[in-house]
Amino acid sequence: MAPVWVQCLVLFHLFAIFIWTWPQPSANLNREPVTMADRMQRARDQLLAANNRLRYESDFRYYLQVTGFWQYWDMFAPNPSNTDSWLTAEIEYADGQVVPVEYPRIKHMPIPQKYVNERYRKFTERLHPIDQSYKWAQFAYRMAYLNPRADGAVPTKVRLFKHFRIYPKAFQKEPVAQDEQFFELIVDPQVYGTWGSK
Known part of the structure; x- marks a missing residue:
């Protein structure tokens, strides 16, 4: 079993990568919802917008940018670069x-x-x-x-x-x-x- 500090570092790293690889919110984030599908999309976009704030306005960005570990969502989905x-x-x-x-x-x-x-x-x-x-x-x-x-x-x-x-x-x-x-x-x-x- 790895020491506690190594486990914490791995968990922190996975959390930081997880935050950075989420997609961007929809361009329609501020549009007034009309249908139930719009409301579902709006809720998803609110979550992605909160993630964006954490990604770009918190100290996570320094860790990922300095080490070169950051990746955008498009590396993983829907079609990785070929x-x-x-x-x-x-x-x-x-x-x-x-x-x-x-x-x-x-x-x-x-x-x-x-x-x-x-x-x-x-x-x-x-x-x-x-x-x-x-x-x-x-x-x-x-x-x-x-x-x-x-x-x-x-x-x-x-x-x-x-x-x-x-x-x-x-x-x-x-x-x-x-x-x-x-x-x-x-x-x-x-x-x-x-x-x-x-």
Whole structure:
């Protein structure tokens, strides 16, 4: 039998994971209930809203975010992700040189790094959709800043690409990855120059 402190830690961990993996309340939470089904949905949404407050406004979030244990409901249901995706960039210079660079990819990291850098995969999955387009320019500047040329030349353009493939079913051939350019940045040398202070 494990010591009491270990049992308490396991119970706390399970409780924290349970809270974090509940789904979000419905967008209709504040709508006036009309039917009995609406009333049932309203009661469920009130419970989920209370869970949201506990998840985002209590100290639980520090434990889960720092350790990397948090997961959203969509990891478990209704359909876990079946897509392998990663990001690359092409950094172009005034002399015509184009340098391809890859955003850190979990697949290429040793096991200890995979655990610490799992957030890279999360960021990759969430950057591409159009509702995240406000992040694209800053991400392009970051890709250029993290991959400087030896002579200190300032890039003129940065193009962002998403690569993805659907995982095959068992015993089926792995599909070819699809590539898509989703953003091109014309680099402002003054903005690029400020990245050294970030």
